[in-house]
Amino acid sequence: MRLLLAEDEKDLSRALITILKRNNYSADAVYDGEAALEYLETNNYDGLILDLMMPKKDGLTVLKTIRAQGNPVPVLLLTAKSEIDDRVTGLDAGANDYLTKPFSFRELLARIRAMTRLQTIAASTTLQRGNLTLNPATFELSSPAGTVRLANKEFQIMEMLMNNPGNLISTERFMEHIWGYDSSTDISVVWVYISSLRRKLKALQASVLIKAARNAGYSLEEQP
Known part of the structure; x- marks a missing residue:
């Protein structure tokens, strides 16, 4: 390599x-x-x-x-x-x-x-929530408004959210699943990636949004 x-x-x-x-x-x-x-x-x-x-x-x-x-x-x-x-x-x-x-x-x-x-890594099953489609083979998040390619950890976070629509996922769970139990990375990194994803969802005119529950975590919800 x-x-x-x-x-x-x-x-x-x-x-x-x-x-x-x-x-x-x-x-x-x-x-x-x-x-x-x-x-x-x-x-x-x-x-x-x-x-x-x-x-x-x-x-x-x-x-x-x-x-x-x-x-x-x-x-x-x-x-x-x-x-x-x-x-x-x-x-x-x-x-x-x-x-x-x-x-x-x-x-x-x-x-x-x-x-x-x-x-x-390539996978054949796409995820769909609202007007969004997530392609695990290409890391592309798409809507009728366009397509963006997600960074590695952005993809993993979005995949977790789309696999658990409406369910609250704690910041600690993101850290354990994506960064690992032994990671010394500051937990605030989750917010960094969530912020980046929110900008991309807005640009895609997504019909879903990432909601934050104070001191609890994040969930993917339909737009009101």
Whole structure:
């Protein structure tokens, strides 16, 4: 499996490349956004690890550019920014996942495995709720107003909600099912993905919405 690492901190980049190669990944390194776009145009990659803060072109610009070009490569964002709005912006731009610095190499490898594994999973049964259709084979959420492709964890959250319409799903259950029992990820990450999904439901003019029950969880409900 071949990965592209776009990270301008060269010491960190060298350490990450070493770790990736020791874990049987083929990995190339670039140090600015322009180089990242050039490599993505001329090579096929199974995943992109993309730092947000880079010279020449920042990571968000790179992400928006490749998505506009129709490049579906899974993208894991690396960022020193911890504010929720920054995370949501990255997810809305087409990232599959994000990791906030500093991070452990074990977590990075787990995120890469999840990101690339889910890229290859195909299923034949679509889910339908209201005017929405969720295709597990393509991660596409569709309505008569259009189609969007969901990020990995967005898909898993939406799948849980559509499989349990009207039922309250606790934040803890999302964490256990999607991030795992041993995850050290802050529980607020669920809200980040819910916020991103709500924006996409609005854009699709969905006849259902994600309702929040304070200190309890979320449910998928028909629009009143």
